[in-house]
Amino acid sequence: MLLHLVPRWSARLFGASPGWRRYTRGASARLKGLGCPRGTSSRLACTAYSTVAGSPEVMLTPERYPVERLPFSTVSEEDLAAFECIIPGRVITDPEQVQTCNVDWLKTVRGSSTVLLRPQTSEEVSQILRHCYKRNLAVNPQGGNTGMVGGSVPVFDEVILSTALMNRVISFHDVSGILVCQAGCVLEELSRYVQERDFIMPLDLGAKGSCHIGGNVATNAGGLRFLRYGSLRGTVLGLEVVLADGTILNCLTSLRKDNTGYDLKQMFIGSEGTLGVITAVSIVCPPRPKAVNVAFLGRSAGCPGFTEVLQTFRTCKGMLGEILSAFEFMDAECMQLVGQHLHLTNPVRAVTSSTQEEPSLSGDQEERGSNSESPFYVLVETSGSSAGHDAEKLTSVLEQVLNSGLVTDGTMATDQRKVQMLWALRERITEALSRDGYVFKYDLSLPVERLYDLVTDLRTRLGPRAKHVVGYGHLGDGNLHLNVTAEAFSQELLGALEPYVYAWTAEQRGSVSAEHGLGFKKKNVLGYSKPPVAVKLMQQLKAMLDPKGILNPYKTLPAQA
Numbered sequence: 371m372l373l374h375l376v377p378r379w380s381a382r383l384f385g386a387s388p389g390w391r392r393y394t395r396g397a398s399a400r401l402k403g404l405g406c407p408r409g410t411s412s413r414l415a416c417t418a419y420s421t422v423a424g425s426p427e428v429m430l431t432p433e434r435y436p437v438e439r440l441p442f443s444t445v446s447e448e449d450l451a452a453f454e455c456i457i458p459g460r461v462i463t464d465p466e467q468v469q470t471c472n473v474d475w476l477k478t479v480r481g482s483s484t485v486l487l488r489p490q491t492s493e494e495v496s497q498i499l500r501h502c503y504k505r506n507l508a509v510n511p512q513g514g515n516t517g518m519v520g521g522s523v524p525v526f527d528e529v530i531l532s533t534a535l536m537n538r539v540i541s542f543h544d545v546s547g548i549l550v551c552q553a554g555c556v557l558e559e560l561s562r563y564v565q566e567r568d569f570i571m572p573l574d575l576g577a578k579g580s581c582h583i584g585g586n587v588a589t590n591a592g593g594l595r596f597l598r599y600g601s602l603r604g605t606v607l608g609l610e611v612v613l614a615d616g617t618i619l620n621c622l623t624s625l626r627k628d629n630t631g632y633d634l635k636q637m638f639i640g641s642e643g644t645l646g647v648i649t650a651v652s653i654v655c656p657p658r659p660k661a662v663n664v665a666f667l668g669r670s671a672g673c674p675g676f677t678e679v680l681q682t683f684r685t686c687k688g689m690l691g692e693i694l695s696a697f698e699f700m701d702a703e704c705m706q707l708v709g710q711h712l713h714l715t716n717p718v719r720a721v722t723s724s725t726q727e728e729p730s731l732s733g734d735q736e737e738r739g740s741n742s743e744s745p746f747y748v749l750v751e752t753s754g755s756s757a758g759h760d761a762e763k764l765t766s767v768l769e770q771v772l773n774s775g776l777v778t779d780g781t782m783a784t785d786q787r788k789v790q791m792l793w794a795l796r797e798r799i800t801e802a803l804s805r806d807g808y809v810f811k812y813d814l815s816l817p818v819e820r821l822y823d824l825v826t827d828l829r830t831r832l833g834p835r836a837k838h839v840v841g842y843g844h845l846g847d848g849n850l851h852l853n854v855t856a857e858a859f860s861q862e863l864l865g866a867l868e869p870y871v872y873a874w875t876a877e878q879r880g881s882v883s884a885e886h887g888l889g890f891k892k893k894n895v896l897g898y899s900k901p902p903v904a905v906k907l908m909q910q911l912k913a914m915l916d917p918k919g920i921l922n923p924y925k926t927l928p929a930q931a
C-alpha cells in the first residue's frame with residue numbers, strides 16, 4: 371500500500387537543555403566559552419504527521435474556485451492498459467491511494483484524478499508523456515506534494531505522475547561537491563548523503579523530510595539557506611527534463627561554466643511542471659561548515675519597533691560578514707501559536723519571578739530578563755570553518771545588540787541538539803498555523819523597511835474576522851510570510867485580503883510570490899509582479915513547449931483571454 375506522507379517538518383519539544391546559554395541585557399561580560407564544533411548543520415528529522423486519508427473531506431477545487439475543465443480526454447481502460455505496459459505494477463487506481471495524492475498537504479485544494487503513475491526512469495516518463503500527448507490527457511507532475519499554492523495536485527482528473535520512485539543518486543564528486551541525482555530523491559535523504567561526504571545541500575526547507583529535489587527545482591524553492599548559498603538558479607548546474615511530447619532534453623551537465631547559447635535549464639527552474647517534467651538534477655553542494663552557531667534573540671514589550679529588528683540585521687551583516695548563514699524573524703503571535711499548538715517553549719520568554727524556572731534553560735543559564743512577551747524574535751545562524759573564531763564573532767554581536775538595547779533577551783546554542791531546538795521554533799510555524807484553522811497564505815518579497823507594515827495594516831483591516839494575522843520569514847532575503855488564520859475558509863475574508871495584499875505589494879514594487887511559486891492559487895496575480903509583455907512571452911513559451919497544454923494545466927499562468 372502506498373503511504374503518502376504530508377511534510378515532515380522539523381520536530382521535537384524543548385526539553386532540559388544544558389549546553390546552551392541564555393543572555394539578557396547586561397550579561398554580555400559573561401559571554402565566554404562558546405562554539406563547540408557541530409557535526410552537521412541539518413535540523414531534526416522528525417515524525418510525519420497525519421496522512422490525508424481519514425481526515426475530513428476537503429472541498430473539490432472547482433467547487434471552491436471558479437475554474438472550468440479544459441477539453442482534455444478522460445482516462446480510458448485502454449489508457450490504463452497502455453500505462454501498465456510501460457510501468458507494470460506501478461499504475462495505481464486504488465481510490466484511497468490516489469485520494470492522498472489528490473489533496474495538497476495544507477488540505478485546501480482537491481482534485482479528482484483516478485490514476486497515479488509511479489515511473490522509475492526517465493525513459494518511462496518519456497513513454498508515459500508520449501502516450502498522454504498523443505491522447506490529449508492532462509498530466510499533473512507530483513514530487514513530495516509539499517507545495518503551498520496548490521501546484522502539486524490535480525485540479526480536475528489529470529493523471530498524477532509521481533517522481534517518488536525516481537530516487538537514485540547517480541553520482542557525487544567529492545572534490546567539486548557536485549551531486550547528480552534523480553528528481554524524486556527526498557531532500558533530507560540527500561542532505562544526509564552529502565553530509566556523510568562532508569558537504570551540505572545548498573537548500574534546506576521545513577518540508578525537507580518529504581519534498582523531492584525535482585519539486586524543489588521545479589518550484590525554485592528558496593528556504594532557510596538562501597541568504598548564504600543563493601537561489602537554485604545559481605546552484606543547479608544541469609537538468610534532465612522530459613518535454614510534453616515525451617522528448618528527453620538532456621542538459622544534465624556538471625559544468626560550473628558553460629556559456630554556449632541560451633541557458634535552457636533556467637526555463638524549467640521555477641516553471642512548476644508546466645513546461646516539462648524534471649527527471650534528474652545536477653547541483654553543486656557547498657562544503658559542510660565545521661561550526662554552526664545559532665542565537666535566538668527577543669525584545670521585551672514596550673519597544674515593539676521593527677526598526678530594531680532591522681538594525682539587528684544590519685549589525686549582524688556588518689559584524690558576521692561571510693559567516694552569517696541565516697537571519698530569520700517571527701512575531702509574538704507566531705511564538706504564541708507554536709507554544710499553543712506544538713507546546714514548544716519560548717527560550718527567551720521572560721519570567722515573573724526566579725521561582726518560574728524554564729526547563730529549557732536549566733543548563734548554564736545566565737540571567738533573567740524582564741517579565742514581558744517580546745514583540746519580535748530573530749534567529750541568527752553562523753556557519754563557518756573555525757569554531758572558536760565564529761563563536762567569538764557571534765558573541766561580539768550579541769554583546770553589541772544587548773548593550774545597545776536592540777534586543778533585551780537572547781540565547782545561544784552551539785551543539786547540534788540545541789541548534790535544532792531553536793530552529794524548530796522557526797521551522798514549525800507553518801505546522802502550528804495549520805493547526806489553528808484555515809490558513810490564507812501570502813509569500814511576499816518587499817523592501818525590508820516595509821516588511822512588517824502590511825501585517826499591522828491587515829490586523830486593523832480584518833479586525834475580528836481573522837483569528838490570527840502573523841508575520842515571519844526570511845528577513846535576510848526580504849521575504850515576508852504573511853499568514854492569516856480563520857475558523858474556516860470564507861469568501862468574505864478572502865475578498866478582504868485579495869486583491870488588497872497584492873495591490874499593496876505591487877505598490878512597493880515587491881513580488882507576490884517570493885519563493886512558493888504561483889501554482890493554482892496565485893496564477894491570476896502574476897500581473898501584479900510582471901508586466902504584460904513578460905506574461906505574454908511566458909504564455910508563448912508555454913504554447914511552444916506544450917502546444918496542447920497538457921502539463922500541469924490551470925497552474926502558474928493566467929488563463930489566456
Ligand SMILES: O=C(O)CC[C@@H](O)C(=O)O
Pocket residue numbers: 518576593796797799800811812813843851852853
Ligand atoms: O507556511 C508558510 O507560509 C511558509 C513556509 C516556508 O516557506 C517557511 O519559510 O517556513
Ligand SMILES: [Zn+2]
Pocket residue numbers: 592593843844851885
Ligand atoms: Zn519560507
